[in-house]
Amino acid sequence: xxxxxxxxxxxxxxxxxxxxxxxxxxxxxxxxxxxxxxxxxxxxxxxxxxxxxxxxxxxxxxxxxxxxxxxxxxxxxxxxxxxxxxxxxxxxxxxxxxxxxxxxxxxxxxxxxxxxxxxxxxxxxxxxxxxxxxxxxxxxxxxxxxxxxxxxxxxxxxxxxxxxxxxxxxxxxxxxxxxxxxxxxxxxxxxxxxxxxxxxxxxxxxxxxxxxxxxxxx
Numbered sequence: 001x002x003x004x005x006x007x008x009x010x011x012x013x014x015x016x017x018x019x020x021x022x023x024x025x026x027x028x029x030x031x032x033x034x035x036x037x038x039x040x041x042x043x044x045x046x047x048x049x050x051x052x053x054x055x056x057x058x059x060x061x062x063x064x065x066x067x068x069x070x071x072x073x074x075x076x077x078x079x080x081x082x083x084x085x086x087x088x089x090x091x092x093x094x095x096x097x098x099x100x101x102x103x104x105x106x107x108x109x110x111x112x113x114x115x116x117x118x119x120x121x122x123x124x125x126x127x128x129x130x131x132x133x134x135x136x137x138x139x140x141x142x143x144x145x146x147x148x149x150x151x152x153x154x155x156x157x158x159x160x161x162x163x164x165x166x167x168x169x170x171x172x173x174x175x176x177x178x179x180x181x182x183x184x185x186x187x188x189x190x191x192x193x194x195x196x197x198x199x200x201x202x203x204x205x206x207x208x209x210x211x212x213x214x215x216x217x218x
Contacts, residue, residue: 026086028178029054033078040074040113041067043170048075051176058091058136064174066097071159071169072113073099075176078151082183085146088127091175093134096161099171102127105153106146116155123155132160136175148183 032052039048043066050063067073092098103123105111115121124145131137146152154176162169 026179026181027055027089028079028083028085028180028182031079031081031083031182032178033080036076036078038076039065041069041072043068051173052077053175053177055177058089058175058177061174064172065176066173067156067159067171071156071162071171072117073154073156073171073173074111074113074116075154075156076151077154077176077178079149079182081150083149083178083180084143084183085141085149085152085178085180086143087141087179088139089136089175089177089179090130090139090173091134091136092130092171092173093132094172095132095134096159096164096166097170097172098132098160099130099156099173100128100158100160100163101156102130103155103157104141104146105155106149107151108153111153111155113155117157130160138179143180146180149180152178 029052034049034052037049037052042048047063047065051065053060065073065075088102088104090099090102103116103126105116105121106124108121111121116123125142127139130139156171159169159171
């Protein structure tokens with residue numbers, strides 16, 4: 001089964017999927033180079049690209065991204081040009097398969113699980129209050145840290161189930177999107193990201209539970 005979302009016979013931008021009052025005009029679906037979206041430790045090869053969908057397909061679960069050998073994921077989203085980012089849109093779950101945290105890295109050229117879990121390089125922003133829900137959630141980002149983004153890498157250190165002691169936990173995501181503003185096109189196209197070959201089996205640092213989706217300010 002293909003995990004791609006394609007449109008035939010017409011062209012569109014994000015506004016074509018807008019519904020009155022939903023404010024979808026600043027979604028960056030049309031600015032993402034979906035052919036280059038990839039993930040490390042994905043159960044089904046190519047499924048990371050399939051969760052980048054138009055807003056009106058946000059509840060569609062034809063394609064989902066699920067982790068493979070453990071609950072870690074590294075997802076790279078290249079843009080067709082520079083963008084400003086203001087918010088992350090996510091639909092994960094069910095509850096125990098929800099990411100327990102998301103660390104975002106702007107324009108990194110090389111990142112592996114050992115680097116991300118060890119904090120080198122430091123994340124551009126860490127989101128450590130992900131709601132345990134299968135509904136779509138929107139998490140504001142610190143826009144001042146994302147003014148000129150050619151790619152964003154998301155490190156997910158584990159699922160809520162793993163933090164709660166569930167045996168053999170997995171992380172699952174069915175929709176990933178961004179709000180922001182497209183800037184000038186890149187002449188050279190999106191940069192290529194280089195990853196290590198396999199996920200780390202090191203223990204994860206536990207992340208404190210929080211009730212709010214307010215992003216970390218530090």
